[in-house]
Amino acid sequence: MPNIHQGGCQCGALRYQFAAPLQDIAHCHCSICRRSTGGIVTTWITVPLASFQWLAGTPQAYASSTTCTRYFCSTCGAHLALLTTLSPESLDVTIATLDHPEQAAADRHIWVQSRLPWLRLDPQLPEEDQENL
Numbered sequence: 001m002p003n004i005h006q007g008g009c010q011c012g013a014l015r016y017q018f019a020a021p022l023q024d025i026a027h028c029h030c031s032i033c034r035r036s037t038g039g040i041v042t043t044w045i046t047v048p049l050a051s052f053q054w055l056a057g058t059p060q061a062y063a064s065s066t067t068c069t070r071y072f073c074s075t076c077g078a079h080l081a082l083l084t085t086l087s088p089e090s091l092d093v094t095i096a097t098l099d100h101p102e103q104a105a106a107d108r109h110i111w112v113q114s115r116l117p118w119l120r121l122d123p124q125l126p127e128e129d130q131e132n133l
Helices: 031-037
Strands: 003-009 015-017 025-028 042-048 052-056 062-063 068-072 077-082 088-093 108-110
Touching: 003 052, 025 077, 031 042
Parallel strands: 025 108
Antiparallel strands: 003 015, 015 052, 025 042, 042 088, 062 068, 068 077, 077 088
């Protein structure tokens, strides 16, 4: 039986689901994530692109870099997903937008070279200066 997980934006205009286990979850410390989400860290799960589908609504897309497109709600502004050409077979989904984010604990930190110096979060987890794809 597949692991089916659902989530959506704050206002409910966008809903999604994916069929994949809750693994490959990382706290991202890059400055682009900070600026695009307004948070000090963004926690992502990487899922196979083929397992993901939008159930309701059509997200707005924003090319935040030459390799990344971010998807967000045009009504409430929630940042839901990221597609990168560096890993075209997968999609990153924000853990905070899952219906049950408490089930999805991070397993590592990425882009720690950009971490805010005063932030201490899950210090027991392994760290990657960038992201090892």
